[in-house]
Amino acid sequence: MLKPNMNYGELKDSYLFFNISQKINKYLEDRPAAKLYRMGIGDVSLPLCDEVIKALHSAVDDQADPERFHGYMPECGAPFLRRAIADYYAKRDVLLSDDEVFVSSGASDELGDILDLFDRASTALVIEPAYPAYVDANIMAGRKIYHLPSGEENGFLPEPDGKVCADLIYICSPNNPTGAVFNRAKLKKWVDYANRNASVIIFDAAYEAFIEDNSLPHSIFEINGAKTCAIEICSLSKTAGFTGTRLGYTVIPKDLERNGMYLNDMWVRNRTTKTNGVSYIIQKGGAAVFTEEGQKQIKANIAFYKENAKILMHTLDKLGIKYYGGKNAPYVWMKCPYGMKSWEFFDCLLNSVQIIGTPGSGFESCGEGYFRFSSFGTRDDTVEAARRMMNFLKQ
Numbered sequence: 001m002l003k004p005n006m007n008y009g010e011l012k013d014s015y016l017f018f019n020i021s022q023k024i025n026k027y028l029e030d031r032p033a034a035k036l037y038r039m040g041i042g043d044v045s046l047p048l049c050d051e052v053i054k055a056l057h058s059a060v061d062d063q064a065d066p067e068r069f070h071g072y073m074p075e076c077g078a079p080f081l082r083r084a085i086a087d088y089y090a091k092r093d094v095l096l097s098d099d100e101v102f103v104s105s106g107a108s109d110e111l112g113d114i115l116d117l118f119d120r121a122s123t124a125l126v127i128e129p130a131y132p133a134y135v136d137a138n139i140m141a142g143r144k145i146y147h148l149p150s151g152e153e154n155g156f157l158p159e160p161d162g163k164v165c166a167d168l169i170y171i172c173s174p175n176n177p178t179g180a181v182f183n184r185a186k187l188k189k190w191v192d193y194a195n196r197n198a199s200v201i202i203f204d205a206a207y208e209a210f211i212e213d214n215s216l217p218h219s220i221f222e223i224n225g226a227k228t229c230a231i232e233i234c235s236l237s238k239t240a241g242f243t244g245t246r247l248g249y250t251v252i253p254k255d256l257e258r259n260g261m262y263l264n265d266m267w268v269r270n271r272t273t274k275t276n277g278v279s280y281i282i283q284k285g286g287a288a289v290f291t292e293e294g295q296k297q298i299k300a301n302i303a304f305y306k307e308n309a310k311i312l313m314h315t316l317d318k319l320g321i322k323y324y325g326g327k328n329a330p331y332v333w334m335k336c337p338y339g340m341k342s343w344e345f346f347d348c349l350l351n352s353v354q355i356i357g358t359p360g361s362g363f364e365s366c367g368e369g370y371f372r373f374s375s376f377g378t379r380d381d382t383v384e385a386a387r388r389m390m391n392f393l394k395q
Helices: 006-010 016-030 048-061 079-091 107-118 132-140 185-198 265-275 280-289 292-319 342-353 378-395
Strands: 101-104 122-126 147-148 168-172 200-204 231-234 250-253 323-325 331-335 371-376
Touching: 016 342, 048 280, 048 292, 079 101, 079 250, 079 280, 101 107, 107 132, 107 231, 107 250, 107 265, 122 132, 132 147, 147 231, 168 185, 168 378, 185 200, 280 292, 292 323, 292 331, 292 378, 342 371, 342 378
Parallel strands: 122 147, 122 168, 168 200, 200 231
Antiparallel strands: 101 250, 231 250, 323 331, 331 371
């Protein structure tokens, strides 16, 4: 008799964002004409920049010409895109060979797939509050998970706990949901910890393009020693608006070895077995992101979202509500007012002023009492949501 993966029975009843959708749908059943101000899920609102659109159109035309037509792409990524990404890293003095860069269909896919590289008996350390998929993917694999809480006492940037030795370490910087960013000294402590314990850091750099403080690292590979202990996963979803087109990349250094096996070689074998590569059209669009004009245009879009964050931060400042993030990240992580619980505050905002955010408790238990706002909405919706929140919470 076939036995299913019983680890699925250990998952929470439903995914955080599914719970939010259910609540929204119930609200709209009774009020179908209601206007909602959605600042919860981090989907972008600006279209792809002009340089990317031109590249996509050109790639579509290529597919109509027998001499320029492309069928299957290289499983690990088109050479032109791998080179463009390596050049992007070189601008921050991170030297990578093209074959240390792997093109993916997005960070979310890769965060789950990358676990193929590690034995199921390995343990995982998740710094919380955390993106729920880190925990869920490891539960599905049957791994033991260590939960390292963080909070206001350390600015949501904890240091390694010498009492815990985990095989896999999840670090997201800038962090989702808190917006906190590790500085070089703190990140160096994690790199040294990983090398000392033969651990591997899974570094989620999906929001690196939002860092405006030049003293903060965009990549873990800016830290000495990281190439022997880290894998970096990045995305063009928030960086360049690719949420609907799906494109990302993963960096696995050739120096990363465990038990005589090189993880770069292992990942080549994995990708050539399990994928047929990312669409030529999408990869051409992705390459345009890394051109001089493409960088200029996506930075303008990022500046737009960061202005939204400033509007939210200004409102919270006026209300005297403590928060984190916003400056070097697209998320504002606020403390729920009046001692309210996270889901209580969610229901309050939805039912009273039609604002949707994300309850902090959905990012594990130490997120209780906090609330995440995304800055990816339209300007009009952000301004109106800030106005409504100001008027409501002043009362």
